[in-house]
Amino acid sequence: MEYFFLLLFTGLAAVLVGAGLLTSYLVAPHRPNPLKNSPYECGEPTIGQSWVQFNVGYYLFGLLFLVFDVEAAFLYPWAVVFRQVGLTGLIEMGLFLLVLIVGLVYAWRKGALEWV
Amino acid sequence: MQNAMSMILVAATGPWAAKTVAERASESLDTSLWAVAAYMVLALLAVVVLVTLLGLVLIYAERKIAGRFQCRVGPMRVGPHGLLQTVADTFKLLLKEDIIPTRADQAMHLLAPFLCMGATVLIIAVLPYSPTMQILDLNIGVLFVTAVSGFGVMGILLGGWSSNNKWSLIGAMRSGAQIISYEISATLALLVVVLFAGTMSLRGIVESQEAGWWIWRAHGVGLISFIVYLIASTAEINRTPFDIPEGESELTAGFHAEYSGLRFSFFFLSEFINMFIVSALAATLFLGGWMPFHIGGWTTFNNVMGLIPPSLWFAGKNLFVIFVIMWFRWTFPRLRVDQLMRLEWKILLPIGFANLMAASLVVLSNFYFFPGK
Numbered sequence: 027m028e029y030f031f032l033l034l035f036t037g038l039a040a041v042l043v044g045a046g047l048l049t050s051y052l053v054a055p056h057r058p059n060p061l062k063n064s065p066y067e068c069g070e071p072t073i074g075q076s077w078v079q080f081n082v083g084y085y086l087f088g089l090l091f092l093v094f095d096v097e098a099a100f101l102y103p104w105a106v107v108f109r110q111v112g113l114t115g116l117i118e119m120g121l122f123l124l125v126l127i128v129g130l131v132y133a134w135r136k137g138a139l140e141w142v
Numbered sequence: 143m144q145n146a147m148s149m150i151l152v153a154a155t156g157p158w159a160a161k162t163v164a165e166r167a168s169e170s171l172d173t174s175l176w177a178v179a180a181y182m183v184l185a186l187l188a189v190v191v192l193v194t195l196l197g198l199v200l201i202y203a204e205r206k207i208a209g210r211f212q213c214r215v216g217p218m219r220v221g222p223h224g225l226l227q228t229v230a231d232t233f234k235l236l237l238k239e240d241i242i243p244t245r246a247d248q249a250m251h252l253l254a255p256f257l258c259m260g261a262t263v264l265i266i267a268v269l270p271y272s273p274t275m276q277i278l279d280l281n282i283g284v285l286f287v288t289a290v291s292g293f294g295v296m297g298i299l300l301g302g303w304s305s306n307n308k309w310s311l312i313g314a315m316r317s318g319a320q321i322i323s324y325e326i327s328a329t330l331a332l333l334v335v336v337l338f339a340g341t342m343s344l345r346g347i348v349e350s351q352e353a354g355w356w357i358w359r360a361h362g363v364g365l366i367s368f369i370v371y372l373i374a375s376t377a378e379i380n381r382t383p384f385d386i387p388e389g390e391s392e393l394t395a396g397f398h399a400e401y402s403g404l405r406f407s408f409f410f411l412s413e414f415i416n417m418f419i420v421s422a423l424a425a426t427l428f429l430g431g432w433m434p435f436h437i438g439g440w441t442t443f444n445n446v447m448g449l450i451p452p453s454l455w456f457a458g459k460n461l462f463v464i465f466v467i468m469w470f471r472w473t474f475p476r477l478r479v480d481q482l483m484r485l486e487w488k489i490l491l492p493i494g495f496a497n498l499m500a501a502s503l504v505v506l507s508n509f510y511f512f513p514g515k
Contacts, residue, residue: 028278031164031182032267035278038186039263043256043408050404055239063244065307066399075245077306084319087483091322094491098329101498102285105336108505116502127495130487139487141480 086138090130097126160273160345185277189266193415198228200414204468211472232407240403247304254301255401255408261293262415269422270344272432272453283344284332287423288325291378294412295321298387301409302397313396316479317380317387323486324377324384330494331371334363334501335427338510348431353438353512355430360510363501368428370490370497375420376467377486379413383474384482421463425456429463432456438512 065072082088104111104119133139167181202217202225209216217224242251265287270276280286295318302314336342338360339350350356356364377384388396398409425431432452436444477485504510 027168028164028280031167031278032264032280034182035185035267036260036264038182039189039260039267040256042186042190042263043259046404046408047256050236050240054237054403057239058241060244062241065243065245065305066394067308068394072308075306077303082315084315087319087323087487090487091326094326095322095329098326098333101330101333102282102336102342105333106340106342108337108502109340113506116506119502120499123495123499130491134488139483141483 086133090133090138093126093129097122160270160276160349162276162279162345164278185267189263189277192266193263193411196415196418197232197411200418200464201228201231203464204414207465207468208472211469235407236404238403240405241400243305243307243400245306246400247306250300250304251400252405254297254304255405255412257297257300258294258412259408261290261297262412262419264290265419266415268344269419270348270426270431271456272451275453276345279343279345281341281343284336284342284347284427287344287419288329288332291416291419292325294416297409297412298397301401305397305400307400309393309395310397310399313387313393313399317397320380320384320387320482321378323483324374324490327370327374327486327490327494328378330491330498331367331374332423332427333498334367337498337501337505338364344426344431347427348433351430351433352436354436355428355433357428359512360501360504363497363504364428366493366497367501368424370494371424371428372463372466374486374490375424376470377482379416379420381413381417381467382471383477385476386479386482417464417467418460421460421467422456424463425459429459430455431459 100122101119104115108115163181163185167178170177170181205227206216206224208214217227220226220230242248267277268280268283268286270279298321299314299318302310302312302317305311335347335356338356339347341347341350351359353359357368358364380387387393388398393399398406401409430436432455434444434447434450434452434455436447
């Protein structure tokens, strides 16, 4: 039931944000010109597109994030039922985390956590 | 006389008749659909009023507090003590032209502020403001808040990329890397409280703190995770000292450099509302939410504390955390990107893991103050 209201509320939230944009569209002036619509890079004429291939640099951090975030998704249900599963649960999750931490240490030693 | 006094105390502290707007609405689902519709409209109106008020108050507070920290007076001209400055700014932004650069990806450029603002509005709906002031209570509350705030990152990345501006792109990439990195630490810190409370529902977490707030009930474990959460979430909302995504001196405005008018103000507003959300979450999980300051077993003390209405408790805790986050801005210099990554991956993450394990030991041995309550 709560989720039905959530869905309803999502729709209403979208309408709300849309209404704001509509108001602004109705009252704000609209006089475009080529110079105004060019990208603002501190007044310098832009050279080329920004949609080029470049070294993201966060790629390794992105991969690590994926691992740890999925692990966090496993931890949530574990945390909720922890009182029921007790020591067994602690040992099992401890082993699971140990594997991940070994991975983190490996990445650390390999220098993946260094910013270059 | 004494009887009347104790009756007042019971009324003030009594068993919390917590009920969300959605629950009230579903009760009247069988009798009248109009009542359900009225509840939903009221809830939406409440959110509109809250978002507007928060925007006005927080921006004014930020400017005034910044002024005081720097021995200035802050805005003074519009209205008494500059109180109407933000209202004036809002109208100015509403009347400004909405520019979409020719070379931008038009559809994505339009969608980005929508995502940012929509995510914040959705989170506001699940926060518990007082026993009766909560629109929805999801049984996965904490997970929901973390997941939906992820949509905000999508908005930022999309806005920066679609602008086809080099500064915006770099700002968005930095922001993305920063937010995903610090999200892990924030999640680990929140998990500690989920572990203590045994539930993810935000109302359930507040109710689990009737004998005392989690920040002090667990011999320091709660305090450590509160501090880790505060640092990580300050980074998640891109506030100084973690504001390299917007570093004005190098990237003009970062991911929203190509936005103007109301769509710029959506980004701006969602940043301030995010600060409120982060503080509200910290207040709810670690500082007891609307629960008054209780010490398990001290009935008289608890009754006296209960005389202050729950909503005031929530507002007070929330504003305190907001003030601390604003305070950070004028105390710590901006971090370099390598320092930023080192702080998260080499300091906060190991602390977070160790703290989670310590928390599970605390729960297992029932070693916190007032166990079983």
